[in-house]
Amino acid sequence: MQEFKASLLREKFILHPTDKEEEPIIAMSNRISIPLKSDDGLDNETFILRTQNMHSCARMAGAIIKEFTEHGTLANRTIPVNWRILWGDVIKGYEKDWNPNIWCVLYHKGRIVFQQGKHHPFLDIIEKCDVANKGEYTESISYAEQAFGQAGKQVKIEYDSNVALITSTKENMAKSGIIVRAASGATTFNFMTTPHEENPLEIHPYTTLTVSAAFLESVQLAFQVGLLNRKIQFNLIEPYSDEERHHRRASNRLANLNKAISNYEDNFKVNYRPDRPTIKDMVAKAEEKATQILKPEIEEKLADGSLDSKDWVL
Numbered sequence: 001m002q003e004f005k006a007s008l009l010r011e012k013f014i015l016h017p018t019d020k021e022e023e024p025i026i027a028m029s030n031r032i033s034i035p036l037k038s039d040d041g042l043d044n045e046t047f048i049l050r051t052q053n054m055h056s057c058a059r060m061a062g063a064i065i066k067e068f069t070e071h072g073t074l075a076n077r078t079i080p081v082n083w084r085i086l087w088g089d090v091i092k093g094y095e096k097d098w099n100p101n102i103w104c105v106l107y108h109k110g111r112i113v114f115q116q117g118k119h120h121p122f123l124d125i126i127e128k129c130d131v132a133n134k135g136e137y138t139e140s141i142s143y144a145e146q147a148f149g150q151a152g153k154q155v156k157i158e159y160d161s162n163v164a165l166i167t168s169t170k171e172n173m174a175k176s177g178i179i180v181r182a183a184s185g186a187t188t189f190n191f192m193t194t195p196h197e198e199n200p201l202e203i204h205p206y207t208t209l210t211v212s213a214a215f216l217e218s219v220q221l222a223f224q225v226g227l228l229n230r231k232i233q234f235n236l237i238e239p240y241s242d243e244e245r246h247h248r249r250a251s252n253r254l255a256n257l258n259k260a261i262s263n264y265e266d267n268f269k270v271n272y273r274p275d276r277p278t279i280k281d282m283v284a285k286a287e288e289k290a291t292q293i294l295k296p297e298i299e300e301k302l303a304d305g306s307l308d309s310k311d312w313v314l
Contacts, residue, residue, distance in 0.1 A: 004065065004205035008032045008057055008165035013122060013141075018154040027120035030057040030164065036068045043073040048107040048130075050123055053099075054164045054180070055217035060090045060104060062209035069204065075108050083114035094253040098246060165212055169205040176212045180219040185285065187219045187277055193268045201267055211264040214257045221254050222279060226286020230294060254279055 008030060015025040029050040037044045047064060051057040063086050068074055074081050087104050088096075095102060103117025105124075110131030112124065129140040129147060141157050148155045166177040174193040180186065193208060195201055228247035231237045237244050258279045264270065 003037075003170045004035070005168040006032055006034060006061065006209075007163055007167075008054060008061075009161045010054065010164050012160045013126070014158040014160075015122065016156045016158060018156070025122065027122040029119065029123055030054050032057055032061050032165075034061050034064055036065065036074070038068075038072065043068070045073065045075050045108070047074070047113075048127055049104070050107075050119065051104045052102050052117070052119075053220075055213045055220070056090060056095065056102065056104065058165055058209050058213035058216055060087060062206040062213065063087075063090055064106075065209065066204070066206040069206065075113075084116065087114070087116055094249055098249065165216065167205075167208055167212055169203060169208050172200075172203065174203050174205070174208040176208055178212065178215050178219075180216060185289075187282070189272055189274055189277060191270055191272045191276070193264075193270050196267075196269055203268065207264070211261055214260045214264075218254060218257045218261070218279060219277075219282060221250055221257070222282035223286040223289075225250050225254055226283045227290040227293065229283065230287050230290035234294060236294065254283075 009032070010030055011028065013027040015027070017024070030053060031048065031050050034047045034049060036046065049057060049061055049064070051060060064074070067081065067086065083106060091099075091102055101117070103115075103119045105115040105119045106113050107124075107127045110128040125144055125147065126140055129143040130137050133140045133143045141159050145155060145157055162181070163177075163179055165179070166175075168175050172195055175190065176193075177188075177190045179188045193203055195203065225247070228237070228243070228250065231243070232247065237247070
């Protein structure tokens with residue numbers, strides 16, 4: 001499998017009941033469609049993946065593509081794919097330890113083939129409507145409204161989405177665009193990957209997706225680290241507390257992500273437009289934003305005497 005194209009969407013559905021006394025229902029997720037086709041064309045199948053966060057979505061998609069590339073069809077195996085192990089490998093370590101609400105659901109032809117954690121059941125309805133509507137995804141929303149109406153529940157569905165990742169891979173070249181909106185601001189850049197002339201390695205779709213996941217996670221984790229850096233600087237974190245442990249683990253994770261990206265750059269020729277955002281710059285930007293975010297907490301501690309007002313100018 002050498003050619004691959006996909007987009008990762010951040011989605012938000014708001015279900016507005018026509019009965020004004022009922023509260024709107026909100027369903028959010030990250031979604032990627034994973035088309036899988038073998039080089040000989042014999043294996044051709046599409047899976048839909050939804051997860052709680054962007055980087056786990058991209059990383060799990062990469063794991064699925066790698067499994068297909070190395071072992072063939074996923075949907076029709078005599079011995080079914082052990083999705084639980086695949087997902088466990090994706091979230092092991094930092095994600096599993098510090099994100100108890102992480103979830104994942106995988107669909108094939110509108111049917112759930114794997115799920116772990118708690119996702120909103122409305123997402124299952126949308127995937128069934130997408131299949132019934134023959135893959136015209138944007139029209140599936142009106143189809144879902146009709147389905148609710150036939151069940152005696154009148155709703156208007158408001159839909160909002162934005163692209164977080166666009167990626168494509170073909171022989172000897174891969175392209176990815178990263179678009180992340182974090183609390184510290186938007187991060188947008190593209191990168192193109194080609195083999196080194198002196199040591200040409202094959203470029204696989206799953207490798208590009210995995211490094212894209214590292215970028216997506218780095219942007220969000222840099223904000224957390226920057227915020228925790230400021231809290232430590234401002235004496236807002238107790239020594240030996242869970243928050244201090246979180247800071248240490250998040251910092252180590254960020255360093256490992258940076259190392260993974262650097263390894264990718266060592267193995268391939270990678271061109272960025274504009275320049276690749278560095279971990280150091282992203283953390284520094286987060287630290288600037290953190291001072292503003294932490295202002296109410298600092299003012300509260302100044303008021304109760306926990307902090308010395310002589311040391312502070314807000």
